[in-house]
Amino acid sequence: MTQQRFTFPRWTNLALPAIIIVGVTTPLYIAVVVAYGFSPQATDVGYMPEQPIPFSHQLHAGELGLDCRYCHNTVEETAHAAIPPTETCMNCHAQIHPQSENLQPLYESYTTGNPIEWVRVHDLAQYSYFDHSAHVTRGVSCVECHGRVDTMEVVYQKETLSMGWCLQCHRNPDPHVRNPNLVTQLDWGLDMSAAERIADSASWRKLNNLNPSQDCSTCHR
């Protein structure tokens, strides 16, 4: 054969270092992508939308000591924890701070009958079924998922609400269970040691015979 032979130019020798560089940086790239996947930006942790009325949970649930169930009154009976209607607010605010500028949307809602458009903070995907009553009546406190709402001036999302996060507790419920009568006491148990807390949780779990299910159909119905 006497045809013109093609010789690869010298710069093609760079292919080897290039392959090595790609080989080395690929794990790095994967690490960055995975880290981003777990970061609050991707998981919505810290989501803190502005509400139509600057309602302070810190004031109401914390300082004033209102029980969570005073407003979210369906939480022990139904899957959904109700957002209170305007009338619930008016029980007190008919008398308290009637002139406050911040409360104007409340009075407007009361007179017109149009509900206040609160912005949902904890928005679980539609394909996952979550039942508040099933958890609350068995001693899973509000604080386990929502954090210390009694200290939040503006409510934000504390946990990832991801499936893996749900499963952590379903696989290993202790120390997330307590006396069902204490579920709305968000500051309960802070003075206990970790071992005490786990023992308490285990005892309540045993008493109420709690065996959290991990079947797909438990949450995806």
Place this chain on the structure above:
Amino acid sequence: MTTVPVNELGDTNVNTDEDPRQRAQLVLNHEDFGSVTDDILKANESSRAPKSWYFALAVSFCMMSLLGVMIGYLIFTGVGVWGNNNPVAWGYPIVNFVFWVGIGHAGTLISAILFLFRQKWRTAINRFAEAMTIFAVICAGTFPGIHIGRIWLAYWLFPIPNQMDMWPQFRSPLLWDVFAVGTYFTVSLLFWYLGMIPDLATMRDRATSKAKQIAYGIFSLGWRGSMRHWHRYERAYLLLAALATPLVLSVHSVVSFDFAVAQLPGWHTTIFPPYFVAGAIFSGFAMVMTLAIPARQLWGLKNFITKRHLENMCKIILLTGSMVGYAYSMEFFIAWYSGEIYESFTFINRAFGPYSWAYWIMVSCNVITPQIFWFKKARNSIAIMFTASLLVNVGMWFERFVIVVTSLANDFLPSSWGIYEPTWVDVLTFFGSFGLFMTFFLLFIRYLPILAIAEVKAVMPLADPHGHGHSYYEMEGETAESAKALEEDE
């Protein structure tokens, strides 16, 4: 110059006679290495392929597009377009998956096991058998991929850490399948490519256009054919052959677990792994034959893929076909011998129930057809072996159909029985998968070395000169020196 030994009939194109005095020639009508390269690459290097190649490619491409349309329709509409439903939740897709994976078995058997057993005749068929394996596994992989329904969740097949804390079921053979088929594909691809490197370098050196020189140049990885290159190449090839050998047995064993691990009558049997492996090799060789016969004709390779090669394949088809036949009868025997009413019913139902037509197609194609290869006339007749290989392909598809559908359609509880009917989408998807397979195969025979050029040369007598009186050259009255000189000329 020497001549190829002429057999008693004086026909240089026949090497199927058994003469214990000398080994049969595996390469006919070629005295030197150079002409071997020329002849194997003739069709690849000609500026235009045969017209029939363009025609076949056009047809295959249309069929492949049909597959694409069917998959698109499936994804946008949902699995309801298929006939899969209760009680037969595994219809065509799983039948097709097992069918294609089975076909993909011959490649590694030929390239690894026959290599380790020093079966020299493998060299002429191993390259395209491996190619066929890879394309068949691609077709096979398509079906479970689209069978999952929500194709955008296909990555759930793999154990990838995720925020859902969700893992595949490690106790399920379906997951083992992912690993088994994935490993098989990877090793087969590596084996195929590694074996091709010297030949790609040959094509690079002979290429006349710059584009070809660059393309083959990249893929031949700087091969220069030095002793050191050959040494490492041979080592690596041997290692890969050793690695691939257990895979020949493992992949289809694991595929059979998909059924055998389930509790269904007709599936839950220990004979399944060996029975499936035999069936896979059976169908794989049949497909190699179906492809080899037209390819050797079209590409002018009759001197390399000789009748002896085809005859050897016929013998393997006869062997594995009989093994499959034995498995069929043993299934029946055990169904009776176990005294298990469900198992007995399943097999009687297979042979005489609503799907008996499929069962008897399977038996006649898989058990009866290969028996013709007891006769040498049949083993030497291209027409008979081509027909038989097609029938075996049909029969092996029906075997999977019978296994998948009959057991699911009529299980323990008569109230849950049902009849499976494929839809037109099922049928066209299966039809289209042949387009995918053939398109790849046709592109392969045009642009890649269809035979292992370097290895074929190694089984020629020229590659093995004996200087002490009993070599092939001595018999022809030439000295070993002249043979050596000839070799150096190359």
